[in-house]
Amino acid sequence: MSVAIVDYGSGNLHSAHKAIERAAAEQGVQVIVTSDPDVVRQVDRIVLPGVGAFADCRRGLDHVAGMVEALEDSVIRSGKPFLGICVGMQLLATRGLEHGVAEGLNWIPGQVIEIKPDAPNLKVPHMGWNTLKPSRPHPLLKDIPTGENGLHAYFVHSYHLQAANPDQIIASTEYGGELTAMVGRDNIVGTQFHPEKSQKLGLALIANFLRWTP
Amino acid sequence: MLKCRVIPCLDVKDGRVVKGVNFVDLKDAGDPVESAIAYDAAGADELCFLDITASHENRGTILDVVRRTAEACFMPLTVGGGVRTTDDIRNLLLAGADKVSIMTAAVNNRDFVREAAEKFGSQCIVVAIDAKQVSPDRWEIFTHGGRKPTGINAVDYAKEVVALGAGEILLTSMDRDGTKSGFDITLTRAIADAVQAPLIASGGVGTLDHLVEGIRDGHATAVLAASIFHFGEFTIRAAKEHMQKAGLPVRMD
Secondary structure, three states, rough: OEEEEOOOOOHHHHHHHHHHHHHHHHHEEEEEOOOOOHHHHHHOOEEOOOOOOOHHHHHHHOOOOHHHHHHHHHHEEEEEOOOEEEEEHOOOOOEEOOOOOOOOOOOEEEEEEOOOOOOOOOOOOEEEEEEEOOOOHHHHOOOOOOOOOEEEEEEEOEEEEOOOOOEEEEEEEEOOEEEEEEEEEOEEEEEOOOOOOOHHHHHHHHHHHHHHOO | OOOEEEEEEEEOOOOEEEEOOOOOOOOOOOOHHHHHHHHHHHOOOOEEEEEEEOOHOOOOHHHHHHHHHHHHHHOOOOEOOOOHHHHHHHHHHHHHHEEEOOHHHHHHOHHHHHHHHHHHHHHHEEEEEEEEEEEEOEEEEOOOOOEEEEEEEEEHHHHHHHHHOOEEEEEEEEEEEOOOOOHHHHHHHHHHHHHOOOEEEEOOOOOOOHHHHHHHHHOOOOEEHHHHOOOOOHHHHHHHHHHHOOOOOOOOO
């Protein structure tokens, strides 16, 4: 079995790579960092990381010739398990509103909007460790303690995905109102937090993803 | 609920920790990666490396340290010291740093903050401010380890860099640094209340009460300390339990 981490020039691949490699080694999964659309078509699972601004990441993705088509073939048509991380999750939306409007992949209809906490003392970016509030069970959260007394996930973001269909929100997090922490449908999942930086919770979620058979 | 962060900071020179960590049995207390692993296991919320390598030839050593740390620790890592160009930032991020802290380069050229934030996103740009009190209501920015005055008002500067895209402020009181007499709370609060970005308080921690004060009274969202943790005076766990007792939300995973 193999998993591809899509490299489209969006920063911190090293940590994502190492965290996935650690979980993958236990399961005998091969990890490939790639910017080759053909590899994305051949592997069994796909991870789309992403840090920075939405529009920049979208430009980066478009810049790799044939990548968006390869992702659509693999994920939408072939139904391979897909995990988007941070801006890689936000890109699933219809559009992002960070520094102007940019089109997303529209796999999870919705908009990526600015965080506006309802308490004046809450800072933006939403930065640090927060707990998850699942709205339904999901295989990627299997055996992970969630809720106020559960494990924490590491967040750092100023925008979040407002899903048009509330059923596609798997978990939220509390920060002067609810922020979307995890979205998904069918074989697609995205996390606003960084599993590769979230110690116990993160490594458990990555292991669940590598085992997931949607 | 978002938790307050406790961040140990390691000074790294030529790839080695200055004043090694000695709260656990390490094979090599001078190896930053071993110290990082120990702090990861101890429950630190983030880790900060401050590179104080002086010579240009040895500047690359920090990249190797960051790379090896990112392979072993799955926690957020901030790296600062000597960051002057967007290439410096790119290299650190590619090596596995999550955030990069800029100090002198931002003082000399504010536009660098804008450029960095636009290129890499505000979430990974920390602006470090070293401030000294010059009159009852005024703190000024100092560079070169507190030796060089700039005449710049620290509160105004913080507002300016956040407006330019800094995602976080790392504030060190040069009056308190190394004194163990607690954060400069008036300064911390003045800046924390003036900007929308989160603020890490630094400089002066000697007791666990000081950590509580930084958050409760200084309105910081994170506290950074070095010696009280490195020399085993207090564990990260003890710090968090103390903060929890004082009513602050902390992560005990």
